Amino acid sequence: xxxxxxxxxxxxxxxxxxxxxxxxxxxxxxxxxxxxxxxxxxxxxxxxxxxxxxxxxxxxxxxxxxxxxxxxxxxxxxxxxxxxxxxxxxxxxxxxxxxxxxxxxxxxxxxxxxxxxxxxxxxxxxxxxxxxxxxxxxxxxxxxxxxxxxxxxxxxxxxxxxxxxxxxxxxxxxxxxxxxxxxxxxxxxxxxxxxxxxxxxxxxxxxxxxxxxxxxxxxxxxxxxxxxxxxxxxxxxxxxxxxx
Amino acid sequence: xxxxxxxxxxxxxxxxxxxxxxxxxxxxxxxxxxxxxxxxxxxxxxxxxxxxxxxxxxxxxxxxxxxxxxxxxxxxxxxxxxxxxxxxxxxxxxxxxxxxxxxxxxxxxxxx
Numbered sequence: 001x002x003x004x005x006x007x008x009x010x011x012x013x014x015x016x017x018x019x020x021x022x023x024x025x026x027x028x029x030x031x032x033x034x035x036x037x038x039x040x041x042x043x044x045x046x047x048x049x050x051x052x053x054x055x056x057x058x059x060x061x062x063x064x065x066x067x068x069x070x071x072x073x074x075x076x077x078x079x080x081x082x083x084x085x086x087x088x089x090x091x092x093x094x095x096x097x098x099x100x101x102x103x104x105x106x107x108x109x110x111x112x113x114x115x116x117x118x119x120x121x122x123x124x125x126x127x128x129x130x131x132x133x134x135x136x137x138x139x140x141x142x143x144x145x146x147x148x149x150x151x152x153x154x155x156x157x158x159x160x161x162x163x164x165x166x167x168x169x170x171x172x173x174x175x176x177x178x179x180x181x182x183x184x185x186x187x188x189x190x191x192x193x194x195x196x197x198x199x200x201x202x203x204x205x206x207x208x209x210x211x212x213x214x215x216x217x218x219x220x221x222x223x224x225x226x227x228x229x230x231x232x233x234x235x236x237x238x239x240x241x242x243x244x
Numbered sequence: 245x246x247x248x249x250x251x252x253x254x255x256x257x258x259x260x261x262x263x264x265x266x267x268x269x270x271x272x273x274x275x276x277x278x279x280x281x282x283x284x285x286x287x288x289x290x291x292x293x294x295x296x297x298x299x300x301x302x303x304x305x306x307x308x309x310x311x312x313x314x315x316x317x318x319x320x321x322x323x324x325x326x327x328x329x330x331x332x333x334x335x336x337x338x339x340x341x342x343x344x345x346x347x348x349x350x351x352x353x354x355x356x
Contacts, residue, residue: 160323194250225254232251
């Protein structure tokens with residue numbers, strides 16, 4: 001079946017692409033290629049993966065300029081002229097080779113109040129959430145996010161605006177804004193609005209296009225824009241000063 | 245700048261965009277009509293001078309531009325040149341004032 005010419009990023013922020021030749025196999029995925037390199041050609045190559053079946057999101061990398069899950073990317077689909085370029089996820093600090101530091105990604109998740117805040121205890125009755133309600137369906141559309149970082153790495157505004165919370169964090173905030181059990185939404189809306197929040201989104205939709213779970217962070221951000229506007233006009237948004 | 249102010253600026257941008265969409269269409273239809281019917285500058289001014297309705301329309305157009313363009317330009321400047329803070333806000337306010345002055349001067353000249 002021939003060989004693949006693979007260019008792999010080595011080093012940290014400053015580094016270079018290193019060329020490898022990898023035997024091409026049927027039904028080969030990009031993760032198979034990276035694994036082959038590490039096992040047979042250069043054991044010093046650093047990369048992340050876990051489930052290798054498209055469930056965990058750990059293997060996300062930039063393949064031919066586009067963030068993807070490498071275990072779910074068939075080589076046939078992306079290797080034009082038998083060439084592959086594999087780099088770490090964009091918009092994140094590089095630890096080494098194909099491994100990025102996910103801390104900024106999750107810090108922004110926390111900044112967007114991406115954590116559920118309820119008021120009931122085990123001694124209270126369950127909250128009755130209507131599964132068919134508009135709010136619940138909006139929340140359900142976004143809750144399958146596993147925090148893989150593909151959307152964040154694909155976002156132009158994340159690249160241009162270091163403070164921008166990003167599609168994943170905002171999508172999670174939207175699922176909580178629509179959660180009937182939530183008690184922290186007033187503060188959450190204030191946290192996700194403004195220049196560093198949902199209003200910085202330009203609706204380029206790279207996030208929605210590339211999300212491996214077919215979530216649309218763009219729709220979530222549009223919802224947040226509407227909710228924040230309504231709150232601001234009501235005078236409900238709070239007068240928290242932005243940082244920096 | 246408080247978050248509430250940022251959100252209200254975004255809201256003003258959206259509303260002024262809606263106003264501009266209408267104004268631009270009306271303006272395009274009007275100037276195409278004027279050109280197609282071979283109106284000279286003097287003939288056009290003959291119709292616009294003293295015309296309160298059209299003056300009001302174009303005054304609204306100028307106001308919408310003076311709101312919409314600087315807010316959008318502020319985003320462009322901060323994203324492209326990493327410019328943030330009060331310096332940027334002052335520059336953008338100056339842009340808004342300049343557009344308003346030039347625009348209302350033009351409305352005054354054409355419609356009074």
